[in-house]
Amino acid sequence: MSGLGDALFALHSLDALASRPGVLNRMDPRAKILATLGFIVMVVSFDRYTFLALLPFALFPIALCAMGDVPLQLILRKVLTASPFALMIGIFNPLLDHTTQADLFGFGVSGGWVSFASILLRFSLTVSAALVLVATTGFYGVCGGLSQLGVPRVFTTQLMFLHRYAYVLAAEAARMSMARELRSSDGTGASLKTYGTLLGHLLLRSIDRAQRIHLAMVSRGFDGQVRRLHPAHWRHTDSVFLTVCTLGCLLGRGVDLPQFLGRFLLGLTA
Amino acid sequence: MHMADALLSPTVGVTLWAISATVLSSCARRVQQGDQDHLVPLMGVLGAFVFAAQMINFTIPGTGSSGHIGGGLLLSILVGPHAAFVIIASVLTVQALFFADGGLLALGANIFNLGLFPCFVGYLMVYRPLVGAAPLQVSSRRIGWATLLAAVIGLQLGALGVVLETSFSGISNLPTGTFLLLMQPIHVAIGIVEGLATAVVILFVRRARPELFLVDACSISMQRPSFRRSTKPLLLALFTTAALTASVLSWFASSQPDGLEWSVAHASEGVTQRQPASTLHAMMADAQQRFAWLADYKRPVALLPAISANAESVDATIQKDGPAVDGRGSLAGLLGAVATLLLVLGIGRALRGRRSKP
Amino acid sequence: MTAPVVEAQALSFAYPDGHRALNGISFGIERGESVAVIGGNGAGKSTLLLHLIGFLRPTSGCVRVGGFTVGRDTLTQVRRMMGMVFQDPDDQLFMSTVWDDVAFGPLNMGLSTEEVNMRAREALEVVGASHLAARPPYRLSGGEKRAVAIAGVLAMAPSILIMDEPNDGLDPAARRRLIKLLRGFAHTQIIATHDLDLVLELCSRVLVMHDGLVEADGTPQEIFRDTALLGRCRLEPPLCWQSINPPMSQEA
Numbered sequence: 001m002s003g004l005g006d007a008l009f010a011l012h013s014l015d016a017l018a019s020r021p022g023v024l025n026r027m028d029p030r031a032k033i034l035a036t037l038g039f040i041v042m043v044v045s046f047d048r049y050t051f052l053a054l055l056p057f058a059l060f061p062i063a064l065c066a067m068g069d070v071p072l073q074l075i076l077r078k079v080l081t082a083s084p085f086a087l088m089i090g091i092f093n094p095l096l097d098h099t100t101q102a103d104l105f106g107f108g109v110s111g112g113w114v115s116f117a118s119i120l121l122r123f124s125l126t127v128s129a130a131l132v133l134v135a136t137t138g139f140y141g142v143c144g145g146l147s148q149l150g151v152p153r154v155f156t157t158q159l160m161f162l163h164r165y166a167y168v169l170a171a172e173a174a175r176m177s178m179a180r181e182l183r184s185s186d187g188t189g190a191s192l193k194t195y196g197t198l199l200g201h202l203l204l205r206s207i208d209r210a211q212r213i214h215l216a217m218v219s220r221g222f223d224g225q226v227r228r229l230h231p232a233h234w235r236h237t238d239s240v241f242l243t244v245c246t247l248g249c250l251l252g253r254g255v256d257l258p259q260f261l262g263r264f265l266l267g268l269t270a
Numbered sequence: 271m272h273m274a275d276a277l278l279s280p281t282v283g284v285t286l287w288a289i290s291a292t293v294l295s296s297c298a299r300r301v302q303q304g305d306q307d308h309l310v311p312l313m314g315v316l317g318a319f320v321f322a323a324q325m326i327n328f329t330i331p332g333t334g335s336s337g338h339i340g341g342g343l344l345l346s347i348l349v350g351p352h353a354a355f356v357i358i359a360s361v362l363t364v365q366a367l368f369f370a371d372g373g374l375l376a377l378g379a380n381i382f383n384l385g386l387f388p389c390f391v392g393y394l395m396v397y398r399p400l401v402g403a404a405p406l407q408v409s410s411r412r413i414g415w416a417t418l419l420a421a422v423i424g425l426q427l428g429a430l431g432v433v434l435e436t437s438f439s440g441i442s443n444l445p446t447g448t449f450l451l452l453m454q455p456i457h458v459a460i461g462i463v464e465g466l467a468t469a470v471v472i473l474f475v476r477r478a479r480p481e482l483f484l485v486d487a488c489s490i491s492m493q494r495p496s497f498r499r500s501t502k503p504l505l506l507a508l509f510t511t512a513a514l515t516a517s518v519l520s521w522f523a524s525s526q527p528d529g530l531e532w533s534v535a536h537a538s539e540g541v542t543q544r545q546p547a548s549t550l551h552a553m554m555a556d557a558q559q560r561f562a563w564l565a566d567y568k569r570p571v572a573l574l575p576a577i578s579a580n581a582e583s584v585d586a587t588i589q590k591d592g593p594a595v596d597g598r599g600s601l602a603g604l605l606g607a608v609a610t611l612l613l614v615l616g617i618g619r620a621l622r623g624r625r626s627k628p
Numbered sequence: 629m630t631a632p633v634v635e636a637q638a639l640s641f642a643y644p645d646g647h648r649a650l651n652g653i654s655f656g657i658e659r660g661e662s663v664a665v666i667g668g669n670g671a672g673k674s675t676l677l678l679h680l681i682g683f684l685r686p687t688s689g690c691v692r693v694g695g696f697t698v699g700r701d702t703l704t705q706v707r708r709m710m711g712m713v714f715q716d717p718d719d720q721l722f723m724s725t726v727w728d729d730v731a732f733g734p735l736n737m738g739l740s741t742e743e744v745n746m747r748a749r750e751a752l753e754v755v756g757a758s759h760l761a762a763r764p765p766y767r768l769s770g771g772e773k774r775a776v777a778i779a780g781v782l783a784m785a786p787s788i789l790i791m792d793e794p795n796d797g798l799d800p801a802a803r804r805r806l807i808k809l810l811r812g813f814a815h816t817q818i819i820a821t822h823d824l825d826l827v828l829e830l831c832s833r834v835l836v837m838h839d840g841l842v843e844a845d846g847t848p849q850e851i852f853r854d855t856a857l858l859g860r861c862r863l864e865p866p867l868c869w870q871s872i873n874p875p876m877s878q879e880a
Contacts, residue, residue, distance in 0.1 A: 161314020196470025221736030262606025
């Protein structure tokens with residue numbers, strides 16, 4: 001069940017990063033959420049054959065990683081693990097699209113490869129932006145930011161509780177699974193019937209646990225509404241951050257920076 | 271399968287977000303109105319359960335490969351489609367944030383594909399009518415078949431959603447027809463897996479804890495959701511499905527190239543396209559008029575006025591011929607790319623260095 | 629003679645499936661008393677505790693807390709007076725951080741932010757968990773979770789503390805810290821436990837339960853000397869007494 005262990009670790013390792021002190025971690029979650037969403041929309045708004053112009057956008061996740069002291073390898077590793085679907089679909093592009101889109105020193109580069117590279121780059125950028133958001137804000141912070149942005153309380157409370165008990169239940173599931181494995185005659189996977197009882201037991205225990213949690217909540221005065229302390233306050237730094245990110249994205253979207261830079265450098269040498 | 275940001279265009283992504291957000295708000299409000307505060311921990315724990323359950327595999331009989339449960343149908347049977355939708359949306363959100371399953375923009379599409387269809391179509395339109403209002407009296411066989419059918423239909427629609435979203439976004443070159451051929455059969459198999467997994471769990475719970483299936487016990491409102499009461503999300507789902515289907519039809523009839531020659535060639539055998547009197551063609555042409563804007567590649571860029579510096583290259587996607595770039599241009603591009611990367615990494619390093627200084 | 633602060637009068641309860649968990653229990657607990665409820669599994673300890681805090685309604689008889697008869701309309705008042713620490717702290721620490729969890733109760737009471745913060749701070753100080761304030765519950769050890777759970781209850785300033793198996797899952801060091809903590813409390817304490825050594829250290833009175841009835845009610849010394857009673861109720865003397873008089877020698 002190493003997949004389970006990895007998943008559990010992933011759930012909490014990003015959070016642990018967010019709880020460390022730092023100017024980025026202290027920032028209002030709303031600013032970070034809005035900046036990330038804006039970034040993602042900008043990145044996907046490019047047409048399919050854009051590759052170079054997307055490169056400067058890598059500054060967003062890289063800079064945030066640096067400012068939030070998040071190890072870049074961690075983010076990259078997660079991007080790699082999540083890439084199969086995009087790879088699988090994207091690989092069709094070079095196979096199907098043979099139009100010449102670019103010219104590399106006299107060799108024509110097919111549109112398929114350009115768009116494939118574009119897909120991979122988009123994927124890396126958007127996925128790392130989301131991961132960096134959680135690593136610098138923490139899941140709890142993101143939930144708080146979302147509810148301050150107007151997301152229904154029912155949903156943000158749901159997210160909080162899910163996050164809180166995902167580890168507990170996954171650990172229980174892992175124990176039950178391991179116990180079954182140790183007693184299976186040939187070490188194979190669970191049969192359908194065994195699976196049904198295993199999952200069924202886990203489900204019933206989860207429902208019982210939910211009932212106990214409810215008792216604990218009610219015994220401390222719960223009336224249906226989960227109240228929270230310390231809503232984040234929007235500060236000057238948050239406005240600056242959001243403005244800088246927006247302007248940067250707009251600049252990157254409007255001007256093909258690498259081309260510009262390249263021509264400028266060539267111009268210098270000429 | 272999850273949709274990814276990389277394959278989405280802003281139009282498609284934002285549209286689906288809007289739909290998912292609307293349905294989510296409506297379901298959240300409904301859960302709140304039910305005024306049952308025990309639902310708060312129950313929904314959270316059930317979400318955690320789905321999350322944990324997705325990590326346990328079982329051996330699919332006859333194949334030797336393994337599968338796991340998705341959970342939308344199971345949750346709907348336990349707590350009703352509205353609460354189930356909220357729970358599934360939360361699971362997908364956690365997966366998007368922590369495991370990069372899909373992406374934040376694609377989250378709207380994923381909630382639509384993997385939440386709306388199993389909960390409101392699979393459960394409400396297939397499972398409930400088949401099983402009826404007294405689930406304890408129904409035979410296990412009937413429950414098994416109802417679950418299987420509901421799961422397969424729900425997942426088929428979800429897979430169709432992914433195909434259409436990818437096609438409409440225009441980032442991937444994969445022709446719709448091929449994609450459909452890839453996705454739909456696989457998802458019949460996945461649907462069967464989901465149905466089997468859900469069925470065994472439901473039957474176990476029914477045997478062990480029958481009171482969970484009584485009317486008042488787990489459901490979110492005092493009354494079981496019926497056709498009359500839960501029409502709004504249902505109508506929305508139906509409308510969206512209809513709109514998407516109509517768009518597909520219009521696309522087949524449109525003159526867009528992009529590999530559709532293949533699908534059109536196979537799909538329109540026997541239908542002579544040059545007969546304007548043909549009702550089918552007139553219908554499709556009419557649909558195309560109304561829905562053509564969805565297929566217009568120019569839209570995503572045109573939505574961002576004055577910054578579409580790449581607007582002219584958008585035409586390239588329609589005309590199949592790219593802009594001619596000379597040798598010097600490609601050198602500039604390469605140089606620029608390297609310079610950009612160095613700059614970006616340098617800034618990153620500088621920021622990190624500044625952080626660690628006392 | 630002051631009225632008992634917690635009182636059960638002919639309390640009976642049967643579960644929906646017919647199982648009679650409580651068969652006419654009567655007792656009274658004075659303010660400040662530290663009472664242990666002991667008995668084998670299935671004796672009815674947890675069921676009794678759930679009645680005290682008003683989660684279960686008696687089939688017959690009643691429970692009175694602080695002068696109020698526990699019923700649907702007095703639940704808020706009763707729960708203000710009583711704080712319950714559950715057996716599994718994971719069920720009780722349901723918020724995302726320790727601070728939020730301890731603040732949960734005071735927030736629900738409608739107190740101002742300053743008051744809430746003050747209570748949370750004080751409660752964490754009492755249990756020695758102030759350094760854990762920003763930590764999420766999944767990064768706490770068993771003992772730390774237990775301490776935070778108690779803090780969460782203390783923050784509501786109850787006068788009566790009910791604890792269900794407080795020692796469950798604690799290592800010896802954490803157990804010792806818990807005993808020290810509880811000894812310092814002035815609250816009325818009702819503790820359901822299997823740990824008879826803890827009972828000896830903390831409690832001045834013991835209620836022995838068996839088959840839904842109170843078999844005996846007395847001081848720990850009296851109760852633990854009655855080996856016949858203990859045997860009948862699936863119990864043994866405290867472990868620290870057994871080295872003097874090992875029970876195994878009594879079996880054939």
